[in-house]
Structures are given as structure tokens and as C-alpha cells.
Amino acid sequence: MLNAQPLGPPLITRREFIQASASVGGLALGLDLSAQEFGPPRADLPPRSPAAFISVGTDDVITIVTPAVEMGQGGHTAMPMIIMEELGGSWQKLRVVDAPAAAIYNNPMFGQQATVGSFSVRGWYGELRRIGAAARAMLIQAAAERWQVPPGECSAAASLIVHEKSARRCSFGSVAKRAAQLPIPQHPVLKSADRYSVIGTSPPRVDVPDKVDGSARYGIDVRLPGMLYAAVKTSPTLGGTLKSFDDSAAKRMPGYQTTVALPDGVLIVARSYWQARKALDEVKVQYERGALAGLDSAQVSAKLHEGFAKEGSLARHDGDAAGALSRAAHTLEAVYEVPYLAHACMEPMNCTAHVTGDACEVWCGTQSPQAAQAAAAEVLKIPPSRVKVNVQYLGGGFGRRGAGDFVAQAVAAAKAVEGHPVKLIWSREEDIQHDYYRPAAAIRFRGGLDAAGKLIALECSVVTASSPAFGRPGGPPFYTEVIATANYTIPNYHVTGVNQDIGVRFGFWRSVNDSHNPFMFEGFIDELAYLAKQDPCEFRRSLLKDAPVARVGAHRQLAVMDFVARKAGWAHPPAGHALGIAAFEGFGSFIATVAEVSVKDKRVTLHRVVSAIDCGIAVHPDNIKAQLEGGMVYGLTAALRGEITLENGAVTQTNFNDYPMLMMGEMPRTECYIVPSTAPPGGVGEPGTGPIAPALANAIHAATGQRLRSLPLTRHQLDFAVTRT
Secondary structure, three states: OOOOOOOOOOOOOHHHHHHHHHHOOOOOOOOOOOOOOOOOOOOOOOOOOHHHOEEEOOOOOEEEEEOOOOOOOOHHHHHHHHHHHHHOOOHHHEEEEEOOOOHHHOOOOOOOOOOOOOOHHHHHHHHHHHHHHHHHHHHHHHHHHHHOOOHHHEEEEOOEEEEOOOOEEEEHHHHHHHHOOOOOOOOOOOOOHHHOOOOOOOOOOOOHHHHHHOOOOEHHHOOOOOOEEEEEEEOOEOOOEEEEEEOOOHHHOOOEEEEEEEOOEEEEEEOOHHHHHHHHHOOEEEEEOOOOOOOOHHHHHHHHHHHHHOOOEEEEEEOOHHHHHHHOOEEEEEEEEEOEEOOOOOOOOEEEEEEEOOEEEEEEOOOOHHHHHHHHHHHHOOOHHHEEEEEOEOOOOOOHHHOOHHHHHHHHHHHHOOOOOEEEEOOHHHHHHOOOEEOOEEEEEEEEEOOOOOEEEEEEEEEEOOOHHHOOOOOOOHHHOOOOOOOOOOOEEEEEEEEOOOOOOEOOOOOHHHHOHHHHHHHHHHHHHHHOOOOHHHHHHHHHOOOOOOOHHHHHHHHHHHHHHHHHOOOOOOOOOEEEEEEEEEOOEEEEEEEEEEEEOOEEEEEEEEEEEEOOOOOOHHHHHHHHHHHHHHHHHHHHHOOEOEEOOEEOOOOOOOOOOOOHHHOOEEEEEEOOOOOOOOOOOOHHHOOHHHHHHHHHHHHHOOOOOEOOHHHHOOEEEEOOO
């Protein structure tokens, strides 16, 4: 069994970590975690200090500080696996804690401390291996000095160091204190993949025992002495601000403590959450409705379509698409569109804050400890270093918990009653109506075929909202992913992007642009296949198989697509059933999905979903399959019924009754496969979301001839059913 103790407060301060490690003779001694900024690792520099990531106690318990938070994606297991592979530690002696907010935990791929974008394993894989290998070398060096033998004659495994010639052995804990005093190896020797004993296996997840026995602590579970509670309501109109309020009736309610005015609303602090909610109901609030007061969903759609008339930013330009289209034997034009979506995390936004003098401590589920730290510091006008962030388990993140808005509100409440911790909990209605939404988007396509049915030209105009900060200098606009980066061989290919920011606040949503661009792009590719009178799978194969050898991405995508087609029985679907396929590259991985459906009287029955992924080296195969399944469910929910609509600048959905999730009984039979690969790890948490919508829509077309160019399916008067037979 795992040594998966309840973590209690899952984060300790730098001082506490150093003191505790020193007391047990661990590797973590005298470390300043904020001493320097870290960018991508360089071969001419040593790895980051093992002391920031590994502590070995005299009892041989290995504490791994993981830079990836745990929100159900397995970060508390996969990240330690990478370290333990190189360290040679015993998995049975493992303990995992979250990293504090500190620069040393900035992701090597993008320089921020955040668990987002499937960057955890692929971003940290190389660096965590180097850290583990460096720690192993330091432990071996310490043992070799004790025995007065060359370090090269010693090996480490199962938390033991062995000198083969003399048969002497010692535990990691017995030499950890000396090891911590040694210099960090400049170039630690890494294992070759054929010697892996941890990576590629599927040990029980570290977080599961706590979640099964109820000892796991999410942000909403925090309990502190003297704690008060807060409830909040903000302007129903997106972008609205507080004009005035009357809380005289609220002050007479049981448990009332104080009212706090926010820029866009008010919150009430009381002795219990329900007292805060009841008192909040009594507050009469007036708002300045702001610039979006008259906005509705029809206007959003119209504004997206207006973007097609703009020149936009060039994302890709191969050949002469306009000229080739004018000469094409057959042309096709279509516009696809998707709506806003909310994250709808099962655990609503919450945060506990405690303000004392010029310092603050917060407890919350956050995807970015530094963002939470910065949000709290901004409210109090104190340096971020004066804010301690205690990271809790996240009851769903999907990108939403990368923001700090709920942290700022909790800190404002705690500031008003200084000396008392305050737990702020959003209502479900507040959560759905004040999200950072997945942006609405639209794409106009124009495609051309020659007389033989070969795709010779494609124009794509992508219109959505995106922050300039998300862009990549010198590269295509961030929001044209999948479209501009397609692996298909199209001789004349032109892609532009228009950032049409309507004013509705937006943010990352699971799989980000890959949540909608594959639906639109793979849908149009399917349309072109039918225009060419070709099998949709074979049409895609023709766009991939003749790619030059150097275009590795095209060949990996083709291999995955062929693999999933075989597993799904593409050539011989069951009688009365139809299949749809989608395949693309995203987050450093290659994924393909086939949906199997039957349709009768506008009722779609989803019988089976088959997915395959080439994600490079598979660190934890069971978890990869779970992530593919989870991503598929998230994407299927959106495809079937996900839609945030606006009326007079306000979100009309309020709760799960009108923003429903996929139920367990609606889950189709699912098969997930990992295509063996020796490439560096790609992402797995995000890619599974994107292909289900196009695969399903393409399957429905194959069954009915009805082409679906917008989501959700409820827009098209289709019902949904599922069968596992």
C-alpha cells in the first residue's frame, strides 16, 4: 500500500519545510526558493536544487514537493513518478505535498507556476528527471564517502544504496543529511528508457486513498478556529459595477457581521454560510449596468460574422489559395460556429483568507499559487512575499481556477474583519453566471478540389476572442491552433485570425482552442471528403500519407488515425450504425476518435466511442486512459447540450437544471488506446476533449445526411440516447 497519509494542510512555508527537513536529516537544507527566476533548463547549468523538490527523512520517508496541483488529473502521482524513477526511491515510502508559490516551481516550458494546458508532465519531464538523478548522485556520493569507495561502484534502488563488491548497503535516510551538504552535480547521468522501472507502470494514484476514506481536503472543506463565512452577489450584467446598496435589513439578520462593497457587487460576512446567504438576500443592490447591458446571443453571433470582413492576422500562407480556388473543379464554402461555455466545476469557487497586520494566509484550490498570491497581495497592497498560499485539492479546475477573482473577494472579506479567518463560497448561480467563459467562435471555410477529387486549396478565417498575452511571438495567433498547425498536406493553404473581443470575459477552458477548432475544422474536412465522393478516413489518409519524411507530425497523426480506425472497425460498421472520425495534433500529442451512432426519428443513439493517442512516452498508462475518458465526457457534454446564452448582457443559465452535465447513465461504451511511442511526453489532460464533437457530428451526417455546423446538438432538434450494448 502507498504511504498516502492525510496531508492536513497540504502546503508548508519555506521556513517550515527547511526546518522540518533539517530535523529529520533530509535533503532540503538552507534553500531560498525565491532567489532566482527560472526559464527553460539549459544543458550548461545544473538542475534546479533537489532540496526544493525532495526531502528524505531519517525514517526513509521521501517527501516530494510537486509543482503540479491535484485536480483529478493525477499530478500528485505522475510528477513524483518521474522523480522517483531517477532517484531510485521506494514508492511505498512516498509522501506528496504541493509546492508553495515560488519562482523555482515555474514550469520550464512557459516560465509560470501554473497547472494548465497539459504542460505538467511534458513541461517538467526532463527537469524532474535531472533533479531526481542529481539527488541520487548526491546520496550515492555520501554513502561512498562513508565506505571510502568510488561512487561508480555503488547503485541506488528501493531507497537503498548498495556497494556490490562488499555487499554493504545503507538506506537513503541514513546518508541524507550528508548528501544535502554536497554540491549539486552539473550533469547528472540519466537512465536510458530501457531501464525504466517506474515510468510506464501504473501504480495506485497517491490521492485516491484520501478521497476514498474522506480525509481529502478541498478548499470548501477548510475549517479554522474563529472562522466566519462570506457569501457574495455581483452584477448580473457582465461588466456591470456597483452603484449603491442598502443593507439595513441584512444587519438585523442572525449571525450578521459586516457588509463589504466590491467594485461589482457586495458580500456579507456572518457566523455561518447560510446566515451569510440569508442576510445577502436582504441587501438591496443597484448596479451600473455597463457597456454590455443590451448584449444578447444573436448580437454575439452577428459580431463574430462581422469579423469575416476584417483582414485579420496571418496565421499560415502556403501557395496561392485564392488563385487555386478560382481554378478548382469543385468548391465548397461553409461557416461553423460554437457558443460560450462555462466551466461548471463540481466544487464552486471558494477561498478562505486570514489577514493579520501586513500579512495574509489563504487556503484554496488554485491552478496557479502565484496568481492567488498576487490577487491577495493586490487587495492588501502588500508584497506577494507576505502572502502564504495553502493549496488544497481542487474539485475540478478545467482552467477556471487559474484566475484569482474569488481569492481577491475572500481577502477583501477577511480584511474587513481582521483577525478572523473568512471562508467565501460562491453559490452555483454566481459560479455559472460569473465565469471566465470559453469564448464563442466562428470559422468561415472555402475549399477547392481538382477534377480527381484532390484537395488543392483551403481558406480559413477564424474569429473569436483572445488575449494578446496568449500569442507566441513570430508564430500564428494562439486561437488558430489546430487550423494553422494542421498536418494535412494542402498545397494552397491560407489561414487568418481575427481577435473579436466583444467584452464578455473569457479564459482557458479544458483543451482551450482545441475544444472548438477541431469541431469546425474536422467537420469541414469531412464535408470536402463527401464532395470528393471519398471515404472520410481515406480522404484524410491521402492528406497525410504523402507528407515528406521530415514531417514527423503528419506520419504520427496518420498512424494514430489508422490505429483507431482498425480498433473501431471502420471498414465494417454494424448494420444500421454509422461511424464518424476526427484526428488532429494538440498539446504535443496526436489523437483520433471514432464515434459509432444510429439515428431514428431525430433520436441519436451513441453506441461506442473509440479513442487512441500517441502522447510520446506514457508515464502512467492507466491515468492516461482515464484522462482520455474524462476529456471525452467533458467534450461530449458540451457537444450535446453545452451553451451559455446572453440576454440584456446577463447569462441566462443559472444552475445544473439549465446548464446540465452528462449523467453517469448517459456515458457510452468507451475504448481508449495508447499508441506506443518513444517521443518525449505530450499532453494528455487536454487532448481528449476536442475530437468527440467532430467525430459525433460526422457520424450523425453519415447516418442521416444532416450536416451539423454549430453546437450544441439541441440547436438542431436532436434528442440523445446511449446504449452500452
